[in-house]
Amino acid sequence: MIRVKFPSAFTSITKERRIEVEADGKTVGELLDILFERYGSTLRERLMKDGELVPFINIFVNGEDIRYLNGLQTELKDGDEVAFIPAVAGG
Amino acid sequence: MFSEFSEEQIRRYARQIIMPEIGGGGQKKLLEAKILVIGAGGLGSPAIQFLAAAGVGKLGIADGDNVEISNLQRQTIHAGNLGMNKAESARVFVEKLNPDVEVEVHPFHINAENVRDVVKKYDIILDCTDNFVSRFLINDACVIEGKPFVHSAVLKFYGEIMSIVPKETACYRCVFRHAPPPGSVPSCQEAGVLGVTTGLFGTLQAAEAIKLILNIGETLTNKMLTVDLLTMEFDIVKLRRNENCPICSGRIREIIPEKYVERCQL
Numbered sequence: 001m002i003r004v005k006f007p008s009a010f011t012s013i014t015k016e017r018r019i020e021v022e023a024d025g026k027t028v029g030e031l032l033d034i035l036f037e038r039y040g041s042t043l044r045e046r047l048m049k050d051g052e053l054v055p056f057i058n059i060f061v062n063g064e065d066i067r068y069l070n071g072l073q074t075e076l077k078d079g080d081e082v083a084f085i086p087a088v089a090g091g
Numbered sequence: 092m093f094s095e096f097s098e099e100q101i102r103r104y105a106r107q108i109i110m111p112e113i114g115g116g117g118q119k120k121l122l123e124a125k126i127l128v129i130g131a132g133g134l135g136s137p138a139i140q141f142l143a144a145a146g147v148g149k150l151g152i153a154d155g156d157n158v159e160i161s162n163l164q165r166q167t168i169h170a171g172n173l174g175m176n177k178a179e180s181a182r183v184f185v186e187k188l189n190p191d192v193e194v195e196v197h198p199f200h201i202n203a204e205n206v207r208d209v210v211k212k213y214d215i216i217l218d219c220t221d222n223f224v225s226r227f228l229i230n231d232a233c234v235i236e237g238k239p240f241v242h243s244a245v246l247k248f249y250g251e252i253m254s255i256v257p258k259e260t261a262c263y264r265c266v267f268r269h270a271p272p273p274g275s276v277p278s279c280q281e282a283g284v285l286g287v288t289t290g291l292f293g294t295l296q297a298a299e300a301i302k303l304i305l306n307i308g309e310t311l312t313n314k315m316l317t318v319d320l321l322t323m324e325f326d327i328v329k330l331r332r333n334e335n336c337p338i339c340s341g342r343i344r345e346i347i348p349e350k351y352v353e354r355c356q357l
Contacts, residue, residue, distance in 0.1 A: 005326075008249040008319060009276060017322060046275075055268035056276075060328045068331055085317060085328060087267040088246040090279035091134040091221040091289070 002031060002076050005083040013042050028059060029072035031082060047084075056087040095119060100191065104146055117305045118146060122191065124304045127151035127213035129201050129229060131177040133279070133289030134243055134296060135219035136166040141297040143185040147304075149193045150185060151213055152178040155200035165286030201225060203348035206232040215303055216240035217296045221279065223270035227355035230255070230263035232346055234338045241299045241311075243292040246277065248285055248320040250292040253311050253330065254299045258339065260312040265333040269356040288320055 001020040011017060023031045036044040047057055059066045060083045066074045076082070096104075096115070100122075107113045107121075124147050128135045131154040142150055154177040158169040162177075172180035182194040197209055201220070210216050210232050218229045218240055226244065233240040234257040242263050243252040255262050295316070302308045313330050337343045337357040350357055 005324075007317075008247050008321070017319070054271070056271040058266065058328075063326070063328045065329065065331065067333075083326065083328065085251070085315065086276065087223070087271060088244045088249065088251060088276060089221060089223045089226055089270075090244055090246045090282075090284055091130055091132055091219050 001078060002026075003079075003081045004031070004035070005081065007084055007086055009086045009088060010043070010046070010084065013046065014039050023076055024078045026076055027070075027072060028061065028066055028074045028076065028082065031076060032072070058085045059083070060085060100146075103189070103191075107145065112307050113305060117307070120304055121146050121301065122148040124215070125149040125151070125213045126300055126304075127153065127210060127216045128181075128219055129153045129209075129216065129225070130219035130221060131166075131168075131181040132156070132162065132219065132221060133165045133245065133284060133286070134293040135177075135217070136168045136181070137290045137293035138217050138219055138297045138300075139181050139185060140168055140188070141294055142300060143189050143192045145297070145301060146189065146191050147300075148191070149195065149213075151195045151197060151209070152181045152185075153197035153199070153201050153209060154178040154181070155198065165284065165289045167286075201228065203228060203346050203351045207236055207346060210238050210240075211236050213238065215300045217300060218242045219293060219296065223276075224351050224353070224355060226263060227270060228346070228351050231338045231343075231357075233257060234262050234264075235344060235346065239303050241296045241303075243296050245284055245288045245292050246279060247283055248288055249318070250288050251315055251317050252292055252295050252299070253315040254303065256303075256312055258341075261330040261332045262336060262339045264338050264357075265336045266315065266330055268333075269354045271354075273353050285320065291318065291320070 002023045004019050006014045104118050126147050158172045168184040169180045176198045178196040178198045185194050237257050239256045241254045314327050317326050
């Protein structure tokens with residue numbers, strides 16, 4: 001199972017903060033497709049533009065930015081934790 | 092060493108001087124330090140409070156807003172100062188708390204025209220602002236001027252913090268290339284923020300600034316700490332310098348005012 005953590009900024013879309021997804025052996029891109037299926041196009045619009053991750057939200061697998069792993073092709077294994085970190089600006 | 096301090100200073104800073112990580116030498120460094128806090132709001136208020144209390148010798152405080160009643164739920168240093176400019180109000184607080192601290196008030200908003208002139212006068216900068224344009228502007232100006240700074244941003248029960256040592260560690264733009272479209276990420280005014288969230292993160296920014304001045308411990312360089320107070324999850328993710336970062340790589344060496352609107356794309 002892959003553990004997925006959503007930031008507060010996404011909870012208006014996901015309603016959930018922490019979920020587990022059966023995505024062992026799949027890539028981060030494939031995990032996103034599962035999440036888009038589950039939460040609809042609003043999440044896709046928030047995260048993706050022209051097939052790429054928007055530059056103000058980062059995805060981390062076990063604390064490592066996927067940009068420095070294998071991007072959306074990064075493979076996931078049982079027990080991995082996927083976290084989304086969006087830029088927020090409040091202060 | 093202690094002859095450099097007055098009797099009152101030895102008593103005032105006793106809890107700091109007694110720690111081997113600080114000692115008399117560290118206290119002297121703090122008294123000689125010049126720190127700029129940009130934004131005297133939710134993040135800036137606790138940061139100013141603890142930096143002043145710790146005996147930072149010179150505190151610059153920049154804010155163009157006035158104190159409103161909706162601020163007092165989290166900006167406790169402004170108690171009693173409704174309507175006053177926030178930087179001026181913060182000065183009143185600091186002068187009551189610690190006469191050792193020289194306050195320089197910058198009672199205006201930091202913008203593309205004035206940012207470099209203001210940051211260059213200080214050793215460390217805290218980004219305590221509340222909008223993306225200011226955040227990218229402060230990042231870019233601090234990297235260009237070679238000034239270490241501490242970024243933090245909050246929303247509701249959530250916050251993020253990272254420290255940046257220009258040209259050595261990942262900058263804010265290495266992490267987030269540009270701002271999201273206006274309106275896509277809610278502000279605290281739109282979505283709300285708990286006073287505790289700003290209090291926590293402003294206090295963490297002060298802790299980072301003190302460690303950067305004293306060169307002790309581990310700072311949040313090449314790391315981002317995120318905290319969700321609803322679930323009490325504290326996470327640290329690793330950050331890296333982006334070799335294509337237009338600011339960090341030195342490709343862009345000037346602040347180009349037209350770039351600092353909405354998306355801040357370079």
